[in-house]
Amino acid sequence: MSKLISWNEWIGSGYYSNNRVYKSNQINLLKNSNSKLCLICRGGKLLCGKIRCPVIAKAEALLKFETTIYNRSIQGSTPPAVFVGRIGYPKINIGPMIPPFFGDTEILDTPELWMGKKIEDILDYRFSLIRGKSRSDIFEAQNPGKLLGELQELAMGKKPVDTEATFKKKPTRVLALNEYSQPFGPSAPLKTFKTTNVSVDSRIEKNFNDTDMTASDSIYSLYNAGVLITRIQRTFSLGMFGLSKRRKLVPTRWGITAVDSTLSKRLVKEIKQLPTIDEYQVFTFTNIGNIYAAIFIPERWSFEWIEAWYPKTFWNLLGQSPELMGDFEPYEGRSKYASVGGCYYSARLALAEKLKKDRRQATGLILREIHPEYILPVGVWNVRESIRELLKTKPMKFDTFPKAMSHALKVLTIPANGWAGNSKIMRDALFQKKISQYFHRSKDEIS
16 A cells, blocks of 8 residues: 555645546645535535545545556455445446455454554555446346345355456556445456355345345344344345345445444334433543543433544544534434434444443433544444444443533543534533422422
C-alpha cells in the first residue's frame, strides 16, 4: 500500500483517480464546501451540486493500491466475501471478493475480529480483496442464475473457500469509501468464477430454504442462534431470506443498516417490558481516533446518538470547529430514517444488546467524537463493535444527571454547552421538570 502522506500535503497536491486529475480547481471546490453540508451528505447525496464528491475523490486518489495483480486472473481463498452494489439500481453489480493468496483469510471480511486493530491494518485487509463485478437485476434472487447461486452458496460458508476468477480487464486500483460499508479495493468486470466445495452453515442454509419465513424473522432467528451479524448482513444482501416471491438483492450498504435496524427494533420491543435501571451510569471508551461516552438514565426507553467531527477529519476537512449532528427517538420509536445515517442503528443495536443482557431498560445517550487520527471512514461496523466494547467496561454510577455528565466530560473534549445545543435528552435531563419530582416534593412537604 502506498504511504499515507500528511493532510496538508494531501490538500495541497494533485492526485490521479480513475484516470482523472484533481488539482487546484478541486481544492478551491473543497474550500468553498460547507462542512456541515458534507456531514449531512457523507458523499452519497451530492448535496453540494457537484457530479462527484471532491472529498472522496481526493481520498481515493491518496490511497491508490499497489496491487500485485497485473493480469486478468486471480486465485485465492475468499473469507468468504461478496459484494452487492447500488449504482444503477435496480440493475446492479454483484460479485465475489478474493485476495491473491490462499489460507485462513477470515479476518479480511469479518469486522467482529477487527477490534484493537490499527486503521492501517483494516485498510490492508480491505485493499487485498479484489472484487469481481457482474450485472444483475435485484429480482434475480427469486430465481437465481448460475453466478448468483454460487455467490449464495459461498455466503453460507463457515470458513474460507478456495476460488478462481478471470476478469474482462485488469482490476482498477481505486479504494471505494463510504461511511456505511467496509472499504474495498480493486475491481473489474467478472468473466468466469469457480469455487471448490463449500462447507455451509446449516443455520443459514435452513433459513435460506424456508420460503415461508419473513426476512425479519430469519434475521432475528439467525442472530439468536449466534450467527455473526456480518454473515447475516452478507446473506441478506444476496436476497437469501424472506417469502419466495418477495426476495430481492439488497445493496451491501443498505443491507448492513437494514439488519442493524431490524435487530435493534426487535430488541427494543423486548426491553420495553423490563424494569428501568435505578441510577445513572456512564461508560467511556477510545478507539482509532474516536472517543465514545454512553450515559444511561433511569427512565423508560428513549435513545439519542450524537457525533462530532473535528476539523481535519473526513467530513469536516477544512472546518474551523467541530461539526455536530445527531438523531433522537422517543419511547414510541421513530418513523423516518435517521438523518445521521447507519451509525445510528449500529449504536442502537449495541445499546439494546447491553440492556437486554442486563434485563433492564433505560434512556440511552451516546456521544461520539471523531478526531483527526481517524483518517478515513471504515464503515458503521466500527461504531457497532466500538460501542459493544464500550459497554463491556465497568460503568461509573451517579445519583444525578449533572454528576454523570460531568464525569463523561472528563473524557470528551467538547464542552457541555456544545453537546446540549444538539441533544434533546441532555436538555430534558437538565432543564425539564418531571411529574415524579413534584410527587416527591409533596411527600417531603407533608412529612
